[in-house]
């Protein structure tokens with residue numbers, strides 16, 4: 259099937275912004291580990307799906323400029339406007355099945371708990387939804403392949419905070435609740451998520467853990483990305499990495515928040531029975547996309563350099579081991595060079611040089627991981643368009 263997720267119409271309906279978004283913390287002086295400076299909201303360079311709340315993704319060509327995605331090219335996905343948080347009076351609460359409930363200031367978090375860093379790729383469960391909708395229409399923002407980015411997150415291990423509070427026996431899930439306010443069908447409620455206890459306590463062989471992150475690429479979290487503190491759950495869909503975190507609740511069951519109980523589930527009809535039976539989505543699957551050339555590039559016969567990203571499945575120890583490109587509909591495959599390190603929970607950038615002739619109609623990419631798992635050619639359709647990870651097709655036009 260021939261399809262393009264990048265029609266002119268779609269690109270024109272969106273627009274470029276080059277603006278300070280969500281500047282709640284503009285001008286505040288932040289003093290944290292190793293830095294004291296005036297935080298300026300990053301000028302975003304993104305294609306906008308909606309302004310308030312901001313939902314925006316980078317142009318794909320920007321994604322392959324660096325392994326670590328700069329904030330200006332890091333997508334934003336927010337269900338409600340950025341809440342204003344005063345770092346000085348803010349307290350992070352830890353409650354539920356713990357021996358000692360906690361109410362921590364940001365300075366206490368810094369002082370009482372050892373600092374750590376994790377580099378992890380964050381990707382929206384709705385990444386590539388626009389292609390998913392070409393199979394059959396799906397609900398939600400019609401993201402291209404841009405709601406993904408790889409950042410260095412600094413903060414403390416969630417496990418260390420839980421240890422400080424002391425887990426009661428029977429504790430199985432950790433809930434995250436934001437201080438934001440989502441309005442839906444006459445109700446106002448915070449964004450929330452939860453993760454199983456094993457993920458909350460995970461420390462991989464490489465030292466990676468679920469974080470309460472206060473920095474992104476070495477600077478305080480920008481307002482759009484969750485200032486002053488968010489969770490970062492390496493390997494899990496972005497929706498579990500809760501921004502503007504206000505409360506952690508330890509429980510014997512998954513969160514009852516809308517975004518765990520109803521949304522972020524793979525369903526076909528979406529009726530109440532199907533929804534309640536479906537498990538929440540946690541880890542992301544293997545994926546890849548072509549970022550260069552762009553959809554409207556005018557190509558000529560001969561050799562073409564192609565670049566993109568590939569994401570290993572979100573499980574400890576898994577990395578991308580091979581990326582392949584086809585110019586003849588999946589008959590022959592050319593192996594791409596891998597441009598960045600093989601790191602768990604992180605994407606890998608790649609580049610390939612492939613031959614184009616007048617018969618070339620599309621480029622296809624697929625990735626293979628360190629367990630030999632091959633990205634699937636097609637995937638089952640789901641109502642909300644989550645986790646689309648079929649082979650990526652880029653239609654091309656070859657001039658003379």
Ligand SMILES: Nc1nc2c(c(=O)[nH]1)N[C@H]1C(S)=C(S)[C@@H](COP(=O)(O)O)O[C@H]1N2
Nearest residue numbers: 333334335336337382436449496497500501
């Ligand atoms: N409080 C809060 N946290 C949130 C969200 C949100 O709307 N509110 N969106 C989630 C989703 S769906 C994604 S994909 C990521 C996006 O993170 P980013 O905006 O920093 O890229 O944040 C997650 N955390």
Ligand SMILES: [Mo]
Nearest residue numbers: 382383496497
């Ligand atoms: Mo998301």
